[in-house]
Amino acid sequence: MTVYSVERIHQFLDTHLQKFISPLVTNVELYERAADWMADKESRDRYQKEIAFMVLSNLLKDEALVADRLGNVAPEQWQGALKAAAELMRRDQVPKLEYPPGSPPWLGQALAASIFVLGQYAYGEAVRIQPGDVVIDGGGCCGESAVWARMAGAAKVFSFEPANQAFDYLCRNAQNHFADGSIIPQQVGLDEETTFRGLVPGEFVTKACLALDENSPMKVPVTTLDDWCGKHEIAPSFIKLNLEGSEGRALAGAKGVITRHRPRLAVALYHSMADMAVIPALIKSFCGEYRFWCKKSAIHSGFILFAAV
Numbered sequence: 001m002t003v004y005s006v007e008r009i010h011q012f013l014d015t016h017l018q019k020f021i022s023p024l025v026t027n028v029e030l031y032e033r034a035a036d037w038m039a040d041k042e043s044r045d046r047y048q049k050e051i052a053f054m055v056l057s058n059l060l061k062d063e064a065l066v067a068d069r070l071g072n073v074a075p076e077q078w079q080g081a082l083k084a085a086a087e088l089m090r091r092d093q094v095p096k097l098e099y100p101p102g103s104p105p106w107l108g109q110a111l112a113a114s115i116f117v118l119g120q121y122a123y124g125e126a127v128r129i130q131p132g133d134v135v136i137d138g139g140g141c142c143g144e145s146a147v148w149a150r151m152a153g154a155a156k157v158f159s160f161e162p163a164n165q166a167f168d169y170l171c172r173n174a175q176n177h178f179a180d181g182s183i184i185p186q187q188v189g190l191d192e193e194t195t196f197r198g199l200v201p202g203e204f205v206t207k208a209c210l211a212l213d214e215n216s217p218m219k220v221p222v223t224t225l226d227d228w229c230g231k232h233e234i235a236p237s238f239i240k241l242n243l244e245g246s247e248g249r250a251l252a253g254a255k256g257v258i259t260r261h262r263p264r265l266a267v268a269l270y271h272s273m274a275d276m277a278v279i280p281a282l283i284k285s286f287c288g289e290y291r292f293w294c295k296k297s298a299i300h301s302g303f304i305l306f307a308a309v
Contacts, residue, residue: 030277037280039126039291046072047276047294050303054273063300072296072303078113085112095147097173100165100205107204110298111144120297120304121145121240121266122152127293127306128264129154129238136225136234136263138190138241138250141166141206143173145240146183156182158234162189162220163199163208190243190250191222202244209244224253236263242304245271251282258286262309269294270303283307 031051038044049072057066068075086109088094094116099107114120122128129135129152137146140159149157159174161167167187174183189197189210198216202208210222229236236257241247247267257263265283269275283290293306 027277030281034277034280034292037284037292039293043293043295046296046303050270050294050296051273051276054270054276057300067299071299073118073299075299078299081113081117082109084117085109088112088116095151095173095177097142097144097147098169098176099142100169103204107206111206114297114302115144115148118297118302120302121148123266123293123295123306126291127266127308128152131155133237134158134234136160136229136236136239138239138247139243139268140170140185142169143177143183143185145242146170146174146185147177149238149240150178150183154182154238156184158184158186158236160186160188160190162187162210162222163201163205166205166208169205186228187221188228189220189222189246190225190241190253191246192224192249192252194223194227196220197222207244210246210249225250226253226256229257235261237261238264238266240266242268245275247271248275248279248282251279255286258283262287262289265290265305265307267305267307268303269305270296270301279305280307 035044035047038047049070053066053070056070057063060066085094089096089112094112097108129149131153133154135149135154135157137149137157137159140146140161143159146157146159159170161170167185170185174185191197191210196219198211198213199218199220200209200211239254241250243250251267267279269279280292287309289309290307294304296303
């Protein structure tokens with residue numbers, strides 16, 4: 001074996017051990033505890049399966065192969081959801097939303113399949129939108145989840161989106177589908193403190209994310225839900241967070257809201273391995289009465305933790 005080959009192996013092991021294997025092995029009890037907190041066997045099985053999916057897909061660099069053998073959403077199930085979404089959109093039973101120029105042609109259909117067909121932000125009767133709910137939609141993007149929540153019966157949806165382009169389309173889609181003002185866009189991010197954060201553009205509109213880098217050239221305002229809800233006298237009954245990796249920080253800034261109002265929660269876990277253990281523990285630290293469920297609503301992404309008292 002050449003010196004080059006040995007060095008490449010060392011680089012591979014260092015990278016993947018630090019990012020995926022080491023956190024799992026050295027903190028295995030945290031993941032086991034999170035699995036034990038799941039309220040039904042299906043959720044426990046999905047949780048353990050998703051950990052294996054995350055580790056192997058990053059090690060092998062072949063999500064399609066791993067999803068086929070180990071995914072929580074089988075390829076044929078995902079293809080069925082895409083076909084169902086297309087048909088529902090054709091019949092105007094699922095809204096056709098507008099997206100910025102340059103967005104992938106598959107984006108609207110894929111999001112409709114995840115959110116409307118596979119129910120990305122609802123878990124049966126345990127965690128769902130109820131008539132009259134006041135919803136916090138963290139990570140509003142172009143309005144998909146806000147429109148879904150309003151269609152499901154929410155009275156008001158406060159949709160938070162800091163990125164300029166996504167916010168413009170969030171406003172446009174909210175006005176097109178609910179001109180009564182029941183979807184209220186907020187051009188601010190959610191965080192653990194009220195300040196300014198860097199914004200990192202993504203490869204397309206849904207992928208922009210907040211950054212902690214003080215030298216970031218693009219800054220956007222962020223707020224805590226505790227500050228914002230206190231200022232506006234809002235008592236949310238449902239909080240959805242899908243923030244491209246900032247979910248934990250947003251939860252940390254919502255401790256008072258969660259402790260006082262005990263809203264139902266739908267929180268993305270799939271952006272990092274650490275979130276799989278840290279986020280359930282954080283919610284439990286706020287209120288030990290929360291029960292957990294989880295499921296996935298896309299073939300490669302969309303793994304959501306649901307919580308309710």
